Amino acid sequence: MTVPLMTLPRRLLEGYEEFRSGRLLAEQGRYRELAERGQSPEIMIIGCCDSRVSPEVIFDARPGELFVVRNVANLVPPYAPDDAYHGVSAALEFAVGVLQIKHIVVLGHGQCGGVRAFAEGATPVSPSDFIGKWMSLLAPAAAKLGPRNEQSPAEYLRRLEQASIVNALDNLLTFPRLRKLIEAGKVTRHGAYFAVATGELSVLDSQSGRFAPVAAAARAHEKRSRL
């Protein structure tokens, strides 16, 4: 029996119509140029699949500006050249080797379902479930964080979401070619955290190891560069 494919859901057709008569009209020239010249984004974002955390929306990006890879809980697996299929690693290889990206941003967020599933030790839906194995990438971040002790569940999850971003940034260094570029200052790593409820964006300060709202982080950077 053949399984029929349906047309797009109404919401997408309506959204496309809106895009075609609005943004596409306004940016037609840019799309044409990008089609002829190819893309050359300078920024790669590694984000979560979560429907509330769209990098293009949060950063008000235009076509061609962001090279985005999204996966459950915005994780970066360590370099592992084996026979398995590695989507994130392939995207990194393309970003670094072909596009010569200059910045890699790991964008985490609040209320991440993947992080919560790991923290709550939810049992996989089935033995062949992929999520359990994928989320085990969070284990090093959880180990570094230590026991929950008196922390509220919300506080612990926020800390784990942020520790996971740091771990993902560390894992980028396991890719030999990328590591060389980072050490040579040709590629810069960044950690960011989007609080869904307030829309506040925080960035990881490499000196303090803490996440601070972008406005405060910019002030601290300015102060440091004046010293």
Ligand SMILES: [Zn+2]
């Ligand atoms: Zn998430």
